[in-house]
Amino acid sequence: MNITLTGSSGFAGTNLSNYLKGFDIQTLSLRYQPNQKIQLAHTEAIVHLAGKAHDLKNVSQPEDYYQANFELTKQLYDAFLKSDATKFIFISSVKAVADGVSGTLTEDEKPNPQTHYGKSKRMAEEYIQAQHLSEGKKYYILRPCMIHGPGNKGNLNLLYQLVKKGIPYPLAAFDNRRSFLSVENLCFVIKELLEQDIPSGTYNIADDDSLSTTELVMLIAETLQQKPRLWNIPAPLINTLAKAGDYLKLPLNSEKLQKLTENYCVSNQKIKEALGKDLPITARDGLRRTIRSFEES
């Protein structure tokens, strides 16, 4: 099968290119330009991973998100509609729907994104959903939660570095639940969508189980064969410290505290029912693999 892959140089793209051995992959590195007309050469499906998410240096402007995630997706989707390709897989994000989740996030939730990232992904989703699809063409909007795997430099890697250095985790008094997504499960879903005849639609993607950040710290320590170092500092004291951190530039501030202790559970029921298959790897096994890959890199 001939597929066109955008964002192939990124974390998910590198893993997906390795996973889809046996497919004829053409990579396409795109950046938004006004009035750009994208030409799609002979291709059966497009997997659109390219986008703007991380801003580690905090230098991005709002329009960077709208151009990379909305305008460029629109240009590529228009090219898909005019081409012979039959499938378009757009990697959106759960953040297109919600920045915080109190119960479990399903596809029925009314989208209410708060960040430029989430809003720009949602605008791209809306554009795709609003276009008429001719017979035989299908679109899939995938909404992954936090993806992890080899080569990932995100928050999981930071937590790994802390545990490896023997730095105690001071937030063990907080009990949260959050979903993760092993890049292997993401690649599996994409491959199944390419190979099976699944109805067009919007699908959340997450591993089966959720973990608390404290359980994650324990899993990292167990994988590193270290004793976990957990501090049960009372939550009100931590909250006060984090508020002080907002003004005094301490390592912990309200934003970091929220990221580490928030609940964010995502249902994967719809995609599993559509595929008629379970995901290949459990949350804990996927996390162990990722942690081992950090050890090897």
Ligand SMILES: NC(=O)c1ccc[n+]([C@@H]2O[C@H](COP(=O)([O-])OP(=O)(O)OC[C@H]3O[C@@H](n4cnc5c(N)ncnc54)[C@H](OP(=O)(O)O)[C@@H]3O)[C@@H](O)[C@H]2O)c1
């Ligand atoms: N990582 C996560 O936890 C997560 C969670 C939910 C959704 N997602 C989504 O999944 C996709 C892949 O994520 P990732 O973690 O692999 O991201 P990544 O490592 O940042 O890679 C994204 C790729 O997009 C291309 N790109 C970079 N800046 C761009 C811009 N301004 N305009 C257009 N393309 C640009 C680059 O590929 P080329 O140089 O090859 O063009 C880059 O390697 C993204 O759309 C992201 O929003 C990620």
